[in-house]
Structures are given as structure tokens and as C-alpha cells.
Amino acid sequence: MPALSHDRYCDEIADQMGRLRSVVTSGADLSTPVPTCPDWTLEQLVRHMGGVLRWVELHVRTRAAQSIPMTEVPGYAGPEVQGDARALDTWLAESGDLLVGSLRAAGPDVAVWSWAGIPTSGFWARRMTHELTVHRADATLAAGLPYEVAPEIAADAIEERLEIVAWAQRTRPGDTGARELRRGGDTIALHAQDVEPPWLIELADDGLTWRRARADATVTLSGPLTAVLLAFYRRLPLDAPELGITGDRELLAFWLTRTSFG
Secondary structure, eight states: OOOSHHHHHHHHHHHHHHHHHHTTTOOOOTOOOOSSTTTBHHHHHHHHHHHHHHHHHHHHHOOSSSSSGGSTTTTTTOOTTTTTTHHHHHHHHHHHHHHHHHHHHHHHHBBOOOOOOOBBHHHHHHHHHHHHHHHHHHHHHHHTTOOOHHHHHHHHHHHHHHHHHHHHHHOOOHHHHHTOOOOOEEEEEEETTTSSOOOEEEEEEEEEEEOOOOOOOOOEEOOOHHHHHHHOOOOSSOOOOOOOOEEEEHHHHHHHHSOOOO
């Protein structure tokens, strides 16, 4: 369940969009490759993000009962001219404003198609908050700029991911990754040093469960909350100096490769 209010998610989308726009207008080379999204340049990443926001906005505004093809989304591709930071910034600002406006108008409980078993506008407010949380990290780190995220947003991003993985295990029994995560009781602890208690994830044979608790684990990932978040989303390597790992490192790496999205 969402840990934050619908209005808080809307506020965060607006704030994160402002921060992403500041990367675009920072003078960073838009043709810079994004190491954490190796198929994209910085500009391609930003265009993806703005296009996805417009795609979601159309679903929310029209109360769509099924997925809308991206080819039907007005303005999805962004400015025609490549490499124009000002035009890209203007389009990105409009993308964010459109989505936040439609989400606020809808509130959290309007029926809207979604892909993860929660067909509401509230699902999309939370999902887009964390889509931005992660992809803003991609853009910020690629541009060589410092990355910060509010602690409550970082914590909720971890929990949303756990909920989606658990949902996939329940609803997609044939999925290879979901099936391989049934590990007979192996456990993963995420110990963010500035947040208590840790997250304890159990990879049980009947599906993933998690809770906030201190307990022995098969493997523990520890570090500042932002670093734990970025590692959990494979945006920070496990050998980064701010991280610590105790126990079965291979299990942690296995989890990360089977749960990658975003």
C-alpha cells in the first residue's frame, strides 16, 4: 500500500521534474551516454521520461480502460530538433504540468488501466514518482551532478519495488525471474544506516514476503539510504565504497538481475 498521500506524490512529481529540468539546463552535453541505461544518451533518457509522463497523463485524463498505444499520445516524441536544451526543457515542463494537473483533478481512486493489478489513478501517481526518482538519478549521475532524494521517497521507492515483485510472483507463475526467486527461505536485509528498522526480504517457496525488522539474513546490503536505493535499482555498483555487503553476495547479485526494471 502507498506510504504517502496522493497529494504528496503529486508534489514530488512536480519537484522531481524541476530537478530533472535543471540537469537539462545545466549545460551538460545532451549526447552524453548514460552509463546506467547504456542504450541511451542523456537526451534520449529525458525524451523517454517526458514521453512516459504524457502517456500516463492521457490514461488518467481519459479514464482509459485499456492501454493506449504511445503513437496516439500527443507530443510524445518531444521537440523535432535534437540537441536543443531550451526546447527540451520547455517540453519537459509541459509534460510534468500536464500529468500533475490530471492526477490532482482525478484524485487517488479514479479507475484507470494499469499494468500491475492496481487500476487506479493513485497507482500512477506513485509509479511516476518512482519512475522519476530512478531516471532522474540516471540523468544526474550521467551529467556528473550530485543526486539527492527525500528519505521518505527513497524508502517508498524500495517498498514499491518489493510490492511489484511480489505481485509478479502471484500473477505470472510462468515468468522465469519470478519463479527463480522462490528460494526456500533465503533472506536479504537492506540496512539503510539512516533509517530504522531494516527491510527484511524472504524468498520463500510460496512467494516473496517482506517486513521491516532486525533479524539475521542470508545477505545484508548496508549503507546510506540513497546509496542502498541506487544499488537496489542497479544504479550503483555493489563494490561502491559507500556500500557494505555481509553474507552471500551472489544471492544479492542474483536478486538484482532478476528484478530489474525502471
